[in-house]
Amino acid sequence: MKSTASTSEKILDIAQSLIVAGGYNGFSYADISAAIGIRKASIHHHFPTKAELVSALVDRYRQQTEAGLKSLHERISDPAGQLQAYVNYWHSCIGDASMPFCVCAMLAGEMQMLPEEVASQVRAHFHGLAAWLASVLRSGAENGLFRLDKPPEEEAHMLMASVHGAMLSARAFGDPGLFILIVAPQIDRLRAR
Amino acid sequence: MKSTASTSEKILDIAQSLIVAGGYNGFSYADISAAIGIRKASIHHHFPTKAELVSALVDRYRQQTEAGLKSLHERISDPAGQLQAYVNYWHSCIGDASMPFCVCAMLAGEMQMLPEEVASQVRAHFHGLAAWLASVLRSGAENGLFRLDKPPEEEAHMLMASVHGAMLSARAFGDPGLFILIVAPQIDRLRAR
DNA sequence: TGTTGCCTACCTACTAGTAGGAAGTTAAGT
DNA sequence: ACTTAACTTCCTACTAGTAGGTAGGCAACA
Known part of the structure; x- marks a missing residue:
């Protein structure tokens, strides 16, 4: 239930949607404060500095991603289906605007x-996703x-870049459908011919 | 010569490099002021509002892009070479860090x-690049x-996404070489087999 | 004489962050 | 059962610094 979400989770939820919309410098404690009806100082109680807040947020995001990919492996065994499920996940996130950007x-x-602590976590996410x-x-x-033209590591980088x-x-175009139009052929291309 | 650059061009130059580093909310008039040794108020004299400044900046960027692509057509007639030259341009920009991002x-x-005026220009740039x-x-x-699997418009979108x-x-990886590693195979793929 | 380019000085709104306290919760200690 | 102490959450009220933006003046120049 949404109502059982703790305050700090609510803070991270709204901060995440604000970051997705405008990046690190695109939101303030005041924005979060207004969105969840709590004072700025109370947010500082949960997350003393902005760097710590965003660091905690990316940490949570990485855990969610890891858990998501893990459960994906449990539900789907064939690699082509796994790739398709990954892409479908983003397709629906972008489509329903629940999280239109990574x-x-x-x-x-x-x-x-x-802040360096945040930057290193972002790097870690990219490494983790490329490895997966x-x-x-x-x-x-x-x-x-699959029939790969390049080593899997390079093909992974190519695919990740296409997704982003x-x-x-x-x-940019304000067209959610563009995502799958671009990504789908890149996956088809990998399938053995 | 750099020394003959007007103040307003210097303002746009530094603003552009700051935007490339941190986006719209990642720079301030004070940053520009400090970088070129002029007072904040003097920048407001040239560009009354931040939205106007960035709008002028994107306008100039679009003109430069258009001029660059035009001269590229004059120097190189074969489409494969044109594509290669476009990619090489970004490869060198990223490599020497002169402009590591579009x-x-x-x-x-x-x-x-x-601001809406800026957003519409960004959209226009994407449309123009996709069309080119x-x-x-x-x-x-x-x-x-070239041997295209999809209509040219869709292949163009795929290529543009790969580049970005x-x-x-x-x-993210702090590795300039990654750009060409990702983009080069996407261009090779288009070449007739 | 008006225009351009830059200045000093200032404004209001907002930024992240702090100090200190009120209220409620939990867990012993008696 | 009653008290006390520690802890959590949130509050009001505040700070120093920065944001974008304005008013008005001065000097060079057309």
Whole structure:
């Protein structure tokens, strides 16, 4: 239930949606305060500094991502389906506007002016995602499901870039459908011919 | 010569590099003031509001882009070479850190909280770039140089997303070489087999 | 004489962050 | 059962600093 969410989780929820909309410098304690009906000082009680808040937020995001990918592996065994499920997840997030952009992709754009603690977590997310994609592509290639032109690590980077670029285009053009139009052919391309 | 650059051009130069580093909310008049040794109020003399400043900046960026692509067409006639030159341009910008990110890609991420005048120009840039890529791909396909799996417009969107995603990955991983590692195979893929 | 470019000085609104206290909760100690 | 102490959550009230923006003046120049 939503009503059982703790205050600190509510703070992270709204901060996350504000970051997705405008990045690290695009929100303030006052914005969060207004959104959940609590005073600024109370937010500082839960998260003393903005850097700590965002750091906790990215930490949670990374755990959620890890848990999501793990449960995905439990529900779907074939690598092609796993890739499809990953892409479908983002397709629906963008489609229903619940999270129209990856938190870490947003922050990666501002990398140079992020507090170091946040920057290193963003880097870690990118490494983790690239590793997951590479492992899925590798096992798919071993099964003969995928035909890779490059090593799995490079194909993973290419796919990740397509996904992030597709998010950006969908946002720039204001057209959620653009995401899947861009990403789907990139996945088809990997399937053994 | 750099020394003949007018003050307003210097303002746009530094503002552009600050936007590339941290987006619309990532810089202030005070930052520009400190960087070029002029008072804040003097910047307001040239650009009364921040929205006007960024709007002028994106306008200039779009003109520079248009001029660059035009001269590219004059120097290089074959579509494959044109595509290669476009990618090489960004490769060198990212490599020497002179402009490690596209201004409009940066702003597109913050689309939702941009002043409308800026947002529409960013959209226009994306439309223009997609159209240029589509026209290059189309003429390449007509020459038999490219073999496209999808209509040129869709292939253009895919390529543009790869380029922007590759910029983001290069920044996230702190590895300029990642850009070309991601983009080069996407171009090779288009070449007739 | 008016215009351009820059200045000093200032304004209001907002930024992250702090100090200190009120209210309620929990868990012993008696 | 009653008290006390520690802890949590949230509050009001405040700070120093920064945000974008304005008013008015001065000097160079057309």
